[in-house]
Structures are given as structure tokens and as C-alpha cells.
Amino acid sequence: MQNLSTIALAEAVPFPILLINAQEKILWANAAALRLLGGDLAGKLFVTVLRQPALGEALEAALRRGESQRVRARISAKGREMVVMASVAPMPADPALELPQGGATIGLEDITALEEAEAMRRDFVANVSHELRTPLTALMGFIETLRGAAKDDPVARDRFLSIMGREAGRMNRLVGDLLSLSRVESDERRRPTGSVDLSVVLKGAMQTLAPVAEPAGVQLIREGETGALRCPGDPDQLMQVFSNLIENAIKYGGSGGEVRVEVTKIAHEPVLRGPALKVTVADRGEGIDAMHLPRLTERFYRVDTHRSREQGGTGLGLAIVKHIVARHRGRLKIESEKGQGSRFSVILPAG
Known part of the structure; x- marks a missing residue:
């Protein structure tokens, strides 16, 4: 009954879960794993289903040394590239589960969207920094010039102030568009x-x-x-x-x-x-x-x-x-x- 309860619980988990025996063959996969990796997994060697060195090493550590690990891996499933966080844990020997020599469980959490969002955030910050740095550098240079060589030159002063006004306007438009984009994104689902x-x-x-x-x-x-x-x-x-x-x-x-x-x-x-x-x-x-x-x-x-x-x-x-x-x-x-x-x-x- 306990084993049946364990299987039923694993079936209810929305993340893919695999049960691997000591010979590194897949004994069982829950519904989420079958949807992700295909419907004919039982009896296959794990390495033929997921060819990923980090996952192979973590499985080896669980089966041979009884170590639990969480590893990040990039896998290909049904023609789709995705990034997963894999939880690999040893399983004790259990003849009722066809694990006379023990085995391991592998749970896969899809973090592709999180990885993409983080990459977008990095790019966004880099782009904003670049867009602001250019006019700021110009403003700082003109301010320094107006304090020195052009301090008593009215023609140069007017020209520099005009350019500074244009650069300040550019930064103001950028900040305005950033605020507008933020508001639009927050309202997009409404x-x-x-x-x-x-x-x-x-x-x-x-x-x-x-x-x-x-x-x-x-x-x-x-x-x-x-x-x-x-x-x-x-x-x-x-x-x-x-x-x-x-x-x-x-x-x-x-x-x-x-x-x-x-x-x-x-x-x-x-x-x-x-x-x-x-x-x-x-x-x-x-x-x-x-x-x-x-x-x-x-x-x-x-x-x-x-x-x-x-x-x-x-x-x-x-x-x-x-x-x-x-x-x-x-x-x-x-x-x-x-x-x-x-x-x-x-x-x-x-x-």
C-alpha cells in the first residue's frame, strides 16, 4: 500500500519524475515525464533518453555513492531545447518496486522561462545603461568645458548649452518611454x-x-x-x-x-x-x-x-x-x- 501511495503521489506531481534502477534503466515515469520525453520509456537506458553529462554524473553519484544532487542541465525533448533543474536522489532497495539493489529518482523542473527572463533583464539593464551613458558623458564633457576654456566665450557657451539641452531632452524621452513601457506591461493582461x-x-x-x-x-x-x-x-x-x-x-x-x-x-x-x-x-x-x-x-x-x-x-x-x-x-x-x-x-x- 505504501508503494502504491508513493506511485500515486508521484503521478499527481506536475513535474516529470523518473525511477531508475541500479543498471541505469528507467523502471517507471509519471505522466508528466511521458508527455515530455515520450510514451515508451520503461526499460530504456537513461543515457539513451537524456544525453546530458551533468545528469549522468549526478545519477552515477546517487547510484554508486548514495549522494543527492541538484544540477542545472540543458536538454532536448521532442525537438525543443529547454533548461531544467534536475533533482537526483538515491532510492533504497525495494523488491516491491523492482529495486533489489536500490536505484534513484530524477525530478525535472523546467526553468527555461526563468533563464530567458533573466537574460532579458540583463540585456535590458545593459541597453538602458548604454543609452543613458552616451548623453550623460556628453553633458559632463560640456559642463567641464563651460567651467574652463569656454567660460568667457558667449558663442561657445550658447552652442554647448543648446547641445546639452538636446541631450537632456533625449534622456527625458528615454525615461518617459521606460515608464510608459513599464505601465503598459503591467496592464497587458487587463x-x-x-x-x-x-x-x-x-x-x-x-x-x-x-x-x-x-x-x-x-x-x-x-x-x-x-x-x-x-x-x-x-x-x-x-x-x-x-x-x-x-x-x-x-x-x-x-x-x-x-x-x-x-x-x-x-x-x-x-x-x-x-x-x-x-x-x-x-x-x-x-x-x-x-x-x-x-x-x-x-x-x-x-x-x-x-x-x-x-x-x-x-x-x-x-x-x-x-x-x-x-x-x-x-x-x-x-x-x-x-x-x-x-x-x-x-x-x-x-x-
Whole structure:
């Protein structure tokens, strides 16, 4: 009864568990292990199922020396690479469990997501540090110059102060985008409860950016569906989405002389499983190479780092857009070809 209770308990554990005999063959695996490693494990040598030196050494220590260990290992299961924390412990001899010479248990905990999150955190901290260090270094250098050689030179002083103001503005935009990204990520799992008229949002975004478009020689053109276009949403966040996309089109695609904002009604959007509204911001600029498209929404990813910084970009705008669209249960689609301009489409549930 005790052995049956032990087996039943192991079956209820959500982590994969294996029972290994003294000959390093798998005697039994719980349901979680069968789902991960396949349904035909009994009788197989452990090394043929999981070829990982650290796990092999820990199993050897448990079987030969009675030592328990926790080891981190990278394994491949059903074509998927994953990182696990393995708990390997010796089992006493028990003929009822077919362990006349004892054996070992191995429990596997999938920590792939934790490892990826930690890597993302490290990259994020490194990127933020780099983005802040550049303007801070410039500011410190100009402050030192103004205290010394340029102290009594009004022309140099005005020029340096202008550059310092620009660099301070850049840091301020970066901090603002970081705070915005943090808020958006914290709200991403909470679906908006209000309703918004996309026509009003787009009109506001285009009016706000008209002073940016005019000196750049870019004409903003509204096309497609008009009138009331309602969808569930947060008006402030959707304003941020379309302001960002239109501003990017002006800055990086403005060489074509126009930016078109088109709204299309979709009777049934398969992914959203219902009617939808599609807003496309299109430019006739130089376009983006296909190799960059999958990474455009990554934090701090830039196609042209120097140009982006000169234009005042922080590298976070499209990451913010992606998270806001996800919160609204929508889709973001990016299409572009070198020399053919770019199209950024946001598809939102209608209603």
C-alpha cells in the first residue's frame, strides 16, 4: 500500500519524475515525464533518453555513492531545447518496486522561462545603461568645458548649452518611454473595458503631428472608412500607438513626401474570430530590409542606430506599440521592402 501511495503521489506531481534502477534503466515515469520525453520509456537506458553529462554524473553519484544532487542541465525533448533543474536522489532497495539493489529518482523542473527572463533583464539593464551613458558623458564633457576654456566665450557657451539641452531632452524621452513601457506591461493582461472611436483618435494623432510633418515636407492623408468607428479600447493608449506609428513614418519614411492613414473594416478576422478594424500607416520612404522586420518590436532594436538617435528615437516606441496592441487583443503587422516604403497595420476587434 505504501508503494502504491508513493506511485500515486508521484503521478499527481506536475513535474516529470523518473525511477531508475541500479543498471541505469528507467523502471517507471509519471505522466508528466511521458508527455515530455515520450510514451515508451520503461526499460530504456537513461543515457539513451537524456544525453546530458551533468545528469549522468549526478545519477552515477546517487547510484554508486548514495549522494543527492541538484544540477542545472540543458536538454532536448521532442525537438525543443529547454533548461531544467534536475533533482537526483538515491532510492533504497525495494523488491516491491523492482529495486533489489536500490536505484534513484530524477525530478525535472523546467526553468527555461526563468533563464530567458533573466537574460532579458540583463540585456535590458545593459541597453538602458548604454543609452543613458552616451548623453550623460556628453553633458559632463560640456559642463567641464563651460567651467574652463569656454567660460568667457558667449558663442561657445550658447552652442554647448543648446547641445546639452538636446541631450537632456533625449534622456527625458528615454525615461518617459521606460515608464510608459513599464505601465503598459503591467496592464497587458487587463483588457480595456471602455469603448473608443478610432476616427477621433486618428484625427487627434494627425492634428498633433501636423507641426512635425509640415517642416519635413510630408503630407498627412486620411483614407478609407470614416464616421464613427468604435472598438473596445483605452483612448490614451491607442493615441500613443497611432501617434508613434505616424511620427515614425514622418521621420523615417518622409522622403516619399506623404504618409497615408487608412482604415478598413474587416467582416471577419480569423485570428480575432470576429469583425475588426484595420488601421494602416503607410509611407513611400526607402523601406526596411526584410532581415530587420522580425526584430523591429524588440526593445532598443534599431535599423539605423545613428539615424534613430539623431531623430530623437529611444528604440522603445515599437515595443510599446506591440504591448498596447496585445493588451487590446489585436494584431500588429509590418510590411516593407527596400525602396518600396513601409506599411504598419494595427488590427483591432470592432464593437
